Structure formats: C-alpha cells, structure tokens
Amino acid sequence: MFYREAGDFKTSYEQDSQTFPIKFDRFRYYAVLAIAFLVVPFVINDYWANAILLPFLIYAIAAIGLNILVGYAGQVSLGTGGFMAVGAYACYKFMTMMPEVSMFVHVLLAGGMTAIVCVVFGLPSLRIKGFYLAVATLAAQFFLVWLFNRVPWFYNYSASGQISAPERDVFGIMITGPNAPAWATYMFSLIFLTLCALVARNLTRGTIGRSWMAIRDMDIAAEIIGVNPLKAKLTAFAVSGFFIGISGALFFSVYLGAVEVGEAFGITKSFLVLFMVIIGGLGSIFGSFAGAAFLVLLPVVLKVVGVDVLGWPTDIVAHFQLVIVGALIIVFLIVEPHGLAQLWRVAKEKLRLWPFPH
C-alpha cells in the first residue's frame, strides 16, 4: 500500500540500472537528502554534532570503504584503524605544508595517499586469503601506528607527539579548530559522505563492482571467465583506502581536532568499523550507514536511558554499556547474520504486499 512498484515500468536499460529503480525509494532518498542538507544545519547544536552526527557521518564513510573491501571484494581487513591514521597524518602534513590550499583538496589528497598505502598492504592478498590475509592486514595496523608514533617528521616534531589541526576555513567559514560552528563541520562531513556514497554505489553497480563480487564469490571461476584478479583486488584496496583515508582525515581535522595515534586509531578502531560493516550488512551501501548509525547511537541511547531515565550512577551505566553492546552484537549476528540491510530488505518485501499478503 505505502510501498508499491506496480505501474512503475522501465522503458530503457538506463532506467532499469539506476540507483533507486522504484519511484517510492527515489522520493524517499530525495527527502532524506533535503532534510540532511536543508533542515539539519539550521537546528543542529554542539551536542548533537559532536555526540551523534559527526561520528555517524565519518564512521559511515569508513564503513563504506571497508564494506567495499570486505563486503564486495571479500578481502578481510583488520587494518582500518591504521589506514584511518594514514588519512589523518597525510591530511595534517598537507594542511601544514600547503596552508593556502582548500581543505577539500587536503582531504581528497589524504584519501589518495591512503589509497596508495592500502594498495601496498593489499599486495599479500594476491597470494593469501581469509584468516591469513586478516593477519597480514593486522600487521599493517600495528606497523602504521608504530610508524606515526616513532617518526617525529609525521607529527612535525611537536613535543607532545600529538598532531592538532590548525584552523582552516572554506569560503570564509571555519571548519577546523575550536571556533568552527557545529553546522559547518556537519556540512563539510556530509558533503564528503554524500560524494563517497554516490561513488561507491556507482562503482558497485557497474563493471568493477561485478569483478569484485565475482572474486568474492568464487575467485578461481572468476579468473577463468576473464576477471583479472590482480586488478580487481588492488582496485578494491585502492578505492577502499581512498574512502577510509577521507574518513581518517575528517576524524582528525574536523571531529577530534587533536589526535594521539595509538589512542584514536588503535586496533579497537579497526574492530569498531568491522563490526559496523558486519552488523550493517556485508555488501550493502545502505548497510554501512545502518551499521554506523547503530554503533554510534547505541551507547548514546543506553547512556540516556541509564543515567537520565533510570537515574543510575554514570560509572555503572558506562560498564553496563559495554556488556549490553557486546550482547546485542552477538544476538544480532545469531538472529540476522546478514545484518540490518537484510532486515530492511525483508521489511521492504513485506511492505510491497501489505495489507494483502496473498
């Protein structure tokens, strides 16, 4: 009733292969975009930006990046934290070396730099797969964090060993540093997220996406029918690295402002993003959004319920939070191993027929 595709006919292959083939979906997507770009910036405040929206936007970019690698190309990676650190440090170096260039360029360059690093650490994937590849990427995680800790050039020889984002503006509006207004940082991240999601969707519905999925589903058969495994795997690492690098750069410059590498980009970050991808749904762009939203919102919701509604002491709530998040993840994986995206698909199937299921 609410959700129908009857009468929604396609007359060309362009129409059939568009991102949202069903009209209802398309309008809902436009509505979400309109709210995100035209409504939220006017009602946003510092709490919403810093506790929910900014982490959601930035983690969503990282989750899309990792989903391309793990969900679409089937190459397991535990190096996400390290690759985000590459994005952050590249962004920092570009910001301090070329202060006159726009922040947009810095973030994109940071993405490009991470793509290169990611390809280098992706080279073992040509020989090994599965758990062994996961261990190889784990090496990337530890090596990169060690590198940024030990080589002073990366943090410009600062005494604390931290990097902190200098104040930068875009079109006269501050977007980094303590004086940046909430809506500006939000808009800056939102623009990148929108672009990343569009690019990811375009890549995954086309030629390169098919060769990634072919490698994921059956690598030997894929090679025999004409997929170049070297090209497919390394482009997956490059594209994934590009997105993860962008998210790392935003995480450092726009969200945190100052970063200590082991703390911000440690192994826990790798697992967090991997959980987002798994809970959201492997091989789904929507799933990346859903997973990021779930893991960003869950602690906030638990805190609100525990502290504000039930009136429990903060430290107890903080401990319970860990237990509950862990338990929920396990429940989730048992009930719906294909993630939130699959729940969403099932709901859509049901809604198509509602209220007359037969």
Next chain:
Amino acid sequence: MQDGYITEDGRKIGGVVMEMKNITLRFGGVVAIKDISFDIREGEIRAIIGPNGAGKSSMLNVISGFYVPQEGEVWFHGKPRPQMRPYEVAQQGIARTFQNIALFEGMSVLDNVMTGRLSYMKSGLFSQALWKGKAEAEEVANREVAEKIIDFLEIQHIRKTPVARLPYGLKKRVELARALAAEPKLLLLDEPMAGMNVEEKEDMSRFILDVNDEFGTTIALIEHDMGVVMDLSDRVVVMDYGKKIGDGTPDEVRNNQAVIDAYLGVSSD
C-alpha cells in the same frame, strides 16, 4: 580434412581452431594426461568422453589455461599459444562452464551474465565512479547483448533473482548464459548435463545445438551420458587413464574395440 568436412546432417565444418599437440600433464608423480593430441574444428561439436579419472576435466583446464602442461603445445588459430593466465585465455575468446556449478552466488542472474562480458568493458575507474560517459554507454550496450542471451536461453523471468535461490537445472542454464555472454569463439562445457533428469537433459541438448546452429559457436564438451554424446557431437575423443584411446565420428568410436574394452572391461579369458 584440412579444409573441413560436411557432417551427416549437412553442416559445414571449417578449419582447425584449436589443436592440442602431444600434451602431457603431471601432478607430482601422477600422470593425468599422457601425450594426447587432437584438434577442434570451427563450428563443430567435439566431445571428450572417458571413464571417471580419465583426465577429461584436466584437459579442459589445460585448454582454459588453468593448468600448464609439462610437455606439448596448445595451438590456437594456427599459432602456438604462449603461456598465459586464465583471464587472458578468456579474453582470447574461450569461455567455459564448470562441472560443479561455479556461479557467483551472491549476485543476480543478470549480474552473472554481465560478468561474462567483462572482456568487452573497458571504461576507466573515473568514468565508472561518476557513471557518466563511456561507463554508462558501455553498460547499456553490453546489457543489450546480455539480454539477448537471456532471451535465447529463456531465463527472463529470473533475471533479477539472486543465483543462490535458483534450482539446480536453472543454475546450469545461467552458467551457460554467462559463458555465452562472452560471445566465445570456443565454448567449453564440462558435464553440462550432470545430475539432470531426462527432460532437463533434452532442454540442455536443444540449447547446445541451438547455440552451435545460431551463433556458429565451436563447442567442446565433456559428458557421461552416451546417448547425449552420440546424438550431439560431430567427433568424439575417448580418453582412459590419461591416454587417448579413440578419436573419430560417434559411429567409429562406438565400434572401436579399445573403447568398448575401456567401458565394458575385458574378459580375462
């Protein structure tokens, strides 16, 4: 024979497309294929038969570049083929299906068929990222070809279905569609009728004959069902324990004493 021959049913067979010259393939001490030579001619349906473990699938794997033989040469279009990776072989116009279905289970039927056309898709990463220009034009053009194949094999109704949900017989047909989408010069079918009932076998036989007839595709197939092999194929190679024991038209092979011995066994007295 150099310029081809006319089959019993009047089809004209052309020159040699692929020639296997003294192929020997060993895995450690095991000799899978021993000094085998045969040719495949343009437009013909060439069967490879033999008991289990005779080395038939290994032979197809040699043709598609997955195994590299220790001795011998593969000649393609009158030239010895240099050693190349399987995907390069595919780009030369050799497509195949597999004994145990090797479809991409997580993708829709349409995406599987489109994957078969990868060698024709040349647009760059940047163009694809924006879904503009060459990438979009290429997608539509190749979609048209893919749809023709889908039409031809009568799988329009499952176009958007994920492959994992399909029954076995349809999966086999989708796999054929994926191979055909490459518009191959040589199509290799590894047991296209394994595990099918009589009706499905009839359907599949009809498709194989139609493919050969309509697109003029050269086909090499492995099959265990002798009735099917004798009806479909123009010439048959018989293998046993890695050796070639017979080669010729179905009638010649049927009356070949070595072949009868291999299949029925030789009495001890």
